[in-house]
Amino acid sequence: MKEINIYIHIPFCKSKCNYCSFYSMPISKSKYNPAYFKYYFDLLIKEMKDMSQKFSLCDSLVNGIYFGGGTPSIMPADFFSGLLRYIENNFKIMGDAEITVEINPESGDFEKLSALKSFGVNRLSIGAQSLDPGVLRTAGRIHDKKDIYDAVNNAKKAGFKNISLDLIIGLPKQTENVFHSDIEQILSMEPKHISAYMLSIENNTEFYKIYDKKNGTTFASEECIAGYYEILCEFLDKADYVHYEISNFSKPGYESRHNINYWKRGEYLGLGPSASSFFKIRDKEEIRKTNVSDLSIYALNILDKSENGTKTDFVEVLTEKDKINEEIFLSLRTNCGISLKRLIEFVNPDIINNFINAGLMQIKKCRLNDNIALTVKGMLLSSEIFAKIMV
């Protein structure tokens, strides 16, 4: 039986953060009402129905469901119960499936979180990013430190054990002292999982408009971000977190199954604008479909009203070379890496030895295999390393 994960994208936020390049839009007061949420709900259900038929997914076993965004926590509770009920009635959900909702601290109230728990949600990912007022304000976040503590306490009170906190490394005004304090406060909340992303300035963001490429005014240098990353890795190692992927750390047994499915090239159904799906179909054919990043065009596509059908969605049939490259770079993102035997089928051993000698790669025993994995220094230079070993 085919196993899949389901990702549901919520493209709404209360306001747009200055670093954010995800497809999401501030929701206006006029749209903040049950009818508008129902409109989006119906589009998602229709897409799920269509995709299930097209890719014969009805008998699939659902291993995980992930509500990401955007800001899923601004949606009303019945939006989640309705979608989860539909999935339950139309797929087979594994007994221990991981069901995650991303929460923004200012919308993590106890009633909403208790309702999510009662619907079967068992993991929350809370977007803290920093706890410093100046850093949060400059990043365009609308929550404060108290909102973060309140959301975590509400989650625990509602019965959630599996809580993840997000942190961004290298935000403006995040001095070394502030970063230390961010880490200490995050650890004081005892999350089971921490995702830490290094700030990168994407071209469709507010930060991009003020970013001075020549001297990076007001933004941390790459060296500074690398230094902070190393500090974080050391802190979390001492606190017994497993560094199981470049940007992800967890207490043993709390690795995100949604993320792992992606790095292992497992199949997934992505719903909503900008979401991607990945399926392995007959004769080893692999397809990735990415929905258009525009809610109005997405709606026209789903309702079969667009002039040229789904022409604005991006569909890619992976070549053998694509598959190998994905296998290599996704495996190397993880702490287990890739089997050495497998890697030297495609990459000259001299190149691998050079990386080992430079302290960027290491041999690791993983599930009885001799694997090759990145060191922390290698993780910091992962893009450069991948560029050199792609086939």
Ligand code: SF4
């Ligand atoms: S970072 Fe999150 S909350 Fe901020 S705009 Fe992006 S999706 Fe919305």
